Amino acid sequence: MADNMQRGSDQLSAHRDDEAKREIQGRLKAGHPTRAEEWADPEPAADDDPEITVGQLPVPGTSDREELADEALRSDLARHLGRHSFPADRRALERSLLDEHAPEPLVETVRELPGGRARYGNVQEVMVALGRKPQA
Structure with missing residues (x-):
């Protein structure tokens, strides 16, 4: 059966x-x-087919480079940290990024967070603490 x-x-x-x-x-x-x-065999692409874009597409109506940079940072943090990393302080987030083999510029950005007793519950709170625009 x-x-x-x-x-x-x-x-x-x-x-x-x-x-x-x-x-x-x-x-x-x-x-x-x-x-x-x-x-x-699959049909090859035609000359007038649109190009396939690799990477993150800009949000429609958004032309501000700073907003796009914030969105890319938020996305990178979320991808490397995930939900399992929160809540955490700056050192715990840094360790999580290092454990995930995150790019050094991302680790450096997290090192800019205020130290001490500050704890972050999610990526949005990290973005606010960095002085970046949180997701709308």
Whole structure:
């Protein structure tokens, strides 16, 4: 009975699932289509297709560089700290960033936080303490 059970939303059998993984491995390693049938290859991008942007897109209507820098900082802090890091003081946040192998400029920014007994409950509070604009 267990052999007939589906795994999550997977519609393939275990054997077909493994076969599909092997098929995609060739394409990933080769860096180009590996099928002999030309009809099975994806269509290349057209000249008038929009460029794909890598990285963070600006918020519509926002042209202020400082706001974009604040948003990038907030995003980096949230990505490297996560919810598990809070509540914490400056030293604990610095340790968390170092443990996560965060970029040195981000660690330096956290070192600018007031020391002492100040504790931060989330990234928003860190942004306010740094004198940066919190998320709207």
